[in-house]
Amino acid sequence: MGVTIRPMRPGDGLGVSRVHVDSWRATYDGVVPATYLASLNALENEGEREGTIFSGHEPGYVAADAENEQDILGFIAGGNPRTSEEEEYPLADKEIYELYLLEEIQKQGIGSRLLYQLLNDFKEEDEAETWLVRVLVANPCLPFYDGLEPTYVKKDTIVLDGEELEEWVLRFSIEETLRLLENKIN
Secondary structure, three states, X not given: OOEEEEEOOOOOHHHXXXXXXXXXXXXXXXXXXXXXXXXXXXXXXXXXXXXXXXXXXXXXXXXXXXXXXXXXXXXXXXXXOOOOOOOOOOOXXXXXXXXXXXXXXXXXXXXXXXXXXXXXXXXXXXXXXXEEEEEEOOOOOHHHHHOOOOEEEEEEXXXXXXXXXXXXXXXXXXXXXXXXXXXXXX
């Protein structure tokens, strides 16, 4: 199956929500509470996704089936870093909020292509130099980020359905990440 990388656009909300729900259920089974995974609903999230996409507050890209660009297989979204109450200043210039792929297209370089596109935009449009991502400690995709040579900044705790889960805050150089990704995708 051929995959096209394109900017998110209005009308992508349901496809993005479906990828989010399906990838969470596949990736985080046994990692996050089953009740939380069962509560995820793509239809309920579609409106919120459409609003975010339409507003342009979270730039992003989708990986779509090359023969049917409405069939979304993965996506990435990011923007200005979110700060927690104890942080007086952002930990990086930009943050990747979400990078999700359907299970059947993982480990094919598509996540690398999505990340490359968005980081390149951050560098070109915003002159950003660093980026961060928050990753559950038990996330089976953590090796993907380790391969991009992060600095482990700190460990935080999040709560999902009453269960505390640890997550890493990882920081990267955009320039170095782009160099590493170029080697992966070329």
